Amino acid sequence: MTTTPTMTEPDVFDRLGLTQGHCAVVGMQYGDEGKGQIVDRLAERFDYVVRYNGGANAGHTVVIGDQKFALHLVPSGILCPNAINVVGNGVVVDPEQILKEMDGLRERGVKVGDNLRISDRAHVVMPYHKTQDALFDHALSKASGTASIGTTGRGIGPCYADKATRTTAIRIGDLLCPDSLKERVRKIVGIKNIMLQALAQSCGDPYTPLNADQIHADLEKHAQRLRPHICDTTQLLYQAGQQGKKLLFEGANATLLDIDHGTYPFVTSSSCASLGVYPGAGVPGGTLKNVVGIVKLYTSRVGAGPFPTELLDETASQIRERGREYGTTTGRPRRCGWLDLVAVRYAVRLSGVTAVVGTGLSVLRGLPSLKLCVGYRVDGRIIDTVPASCDLLARVEPVFEELPGFDVAVDECRDANDLPAEAKKYIQRVEQFIGVPLAMVCVGRRRDQILPRYH
Ligand code: IMP
Numbered sequence: 001m002t003t004t005p006t007m008t009e010p011d012v013f014d015r016l017g018l019t020q021g022h023c024a025v026v027g028m029q030y031g032d033e034g035k036g037q038i039v040d041r042l043a044e045r046f047d048y049v050v051r052y053n054g055g056a057n058a059g060h061t062v063v064i065g066d067q068k069f070a071l072h073l074v075p076s077g078i079l080c081p082n083a084i085n086v087v088g089n090g091v092v093v094d095p096e097q098i099l100k101e102m103d104g105l106r107e108r109g110v111k112v113g114d115n116l117r118i119s120d121r122a123h124v125v126m127p128y129h130k131t132q133d134a135l136f137d138h139a140l141s142k143a144s145g146t147a148s149i150g151t152t153g154r155g156i157g158p159c160y161a162d163k164a165t166r167t168t169a170i171r172i173g174d175l176l177c178p179d180s181l182k183e184r185v186r187k188i189v190g191i192k193n194i195m196l197q198a199l200a201q202s203c204g205d206p207y208t209p210l211n212a213d214q215i216h217a218d219l220e221k222h223a224q225r226l227r228p229h230i231c232d233t234t235q236l237l238y239q240a241g242q243q244g245k246k247l248l249f250e251g252a253n254a255t256l257l258d259i260d261h262g263t264y265p266f267v268t269s270s271s272c273a274s275l276g277v278y279p280g281a282g283v284p285g286g287t288l289k290n291v292v293g294i295v296k297l298y299t300s301r302v303g304a305g306p307f308p309t310e311l312l313d314e315t316a317s318q319i320r321e322r323g324r325e326y327g328t329t330t331g332r333p334r335r336c337g338w339l340d341l342v343a344v345r346y347a348v349r350l351s352g353v354t355a356v357v358g359t360g361l362s363v364l365r366g367l368p369s370l371k372l373c374v375g376y377r378v379d380g381r382i383i384d385t386v387p388a389s390c391d392l393l394a395r396v397e398p399v400f401e402e403l404p405g406f407d408v409a410v411d412e413c414r415d416a417n418d419l420p421a422e423a424k425k426y427i428q429r430v431e432q433f434i435g436v437p438l439a440m441v442c443v444g445r446r447r448d449q450i451l452p453r454y455h
Pocket of ligand 1: 253254304
């Protein structure tokens with residue numbers, strides 16, 4: 001039975017049980033599900049907002065009144081006056097980018113001071129990581145028989161690769177040791193120049209060698225400004241927990257882009273599922289009480305990779321335009337398609353989701369019917385989960401259920417009970433299939449367009 005609270009009630013999130021203990025907010029598809037909107041609302045009720053994965057490849061949009069904020073590295077809690085925002089050790093930090101974001105926020109009157117902490121164990125995205133990202137993708141797209149991933153070009157993969165290589169990595173804490181930093185940068189840039197020159201040559205691209213001294217000088221400048229924000233964030237979070245403070249973990253990218261569990265190799269290079277909270281923030285297993293999974297009520301994907309429910313017709317254009325489906329980070333048009341419940345159920349299981357928020361309902365307005373993928377048909381059989389093999393996933397044919405559409409301006413609804421019967425039916429089928437209730441439905445990006453549903 002659904003009752004009808006409004007977002008002005010002080011206890012909506014409490015009633016939904018989402019503020020009882022530490023919580024994570026994670027995307028259940030290929031990113032861009034609207035996580036920023038929910039983190040923003042939840043952040044007011046938490047003491048700390050913590051990023052645990054990814055880097056500036058993420059783009060979290062928060063709309064407050066008539067102001068729109070696009071955040072990439074700074075946690076969304078920065079817009080809440082009382083939250084401490086933590087960039088955890090699992091994040092890869094581009095110093096220039098985070099400083100640009102901090103400056104932009106300050107210019108708009110947002111406080112960015114001791115409410116922003118950056119882990120000394122986080123890794124630094126260096127200029128050569130971005131060069132490597134672009135060159136490598138270009139080389140792959142030129143080589144026959146290989147597919148490029150179509151990365152965001154933010155240097156994410158090369159930075160995480162250096163983290164695993166170890167000897168060519170630079171961590172945020174290293175910025176605090178100016179004596180050894182210069183020599184380290186020189187050595188690493190020397191190696192990178194040899195590697196990148198060869199890569200550029202292989203695809204006929206010009207290459208201007210990177211200048212180690214210039215890179216070091218820029219890094220030093222950035223280090224001076226970042227210094228007050230750098231600390232051992234694992235200790236900070238441990239102490240916060242001891243004092244009974246509540247932690248909110250903000251997932252970047254999304255579960256189907258997870259390095260281990262996503263549609264590998266068409267994924268990003270970090271642990272995006274809630275599983276990544278523990279290594280990426282340095283908190284013990286079992287820390288999370290709740291995991292909120294954000295599900296866009298259709299599917300979008302940026303970059304390459306299998307997408308069984310992708311639409312290539314007029315419906316895709318309609319969804320793209322209505323949903324303003326263009327990358328927050330790169331501006332690329334997103335691929336669009338029907339909601340893939342098989343993939344969402346898989347993501348919900350992996351992240352241990354306790355409550356789902358459905359977003360983008362208003363985008364589906366005016367479509368004569370709505371399709372939900374409830375199975376994959378391949379090689380004469382039906383499979384009901386996401387296979388490890390990307391080649392297999394690329395070959396599956398979706399098994400659809402077709403439901404009637406709705407043509408009502410649901411973006412004006414302020415109560416889930418007032419949604420048209422067809423939309424309610426669609427939502428009910430989603431929650432029935434994935435086995436977790438939809439605690440809220442978003443009918444727009446504003447704060448007042450989040451409609452709670454009590455079960
Ligand atoms: P990378 O993270 O830049 O290496 O990109 C790897 C793949 O993940 C590419 O297909 C990107 O488009 C995709 N990707 C990475 N982060 C996001 C995100 O936040 N939203 C949507 N797609 C993303």
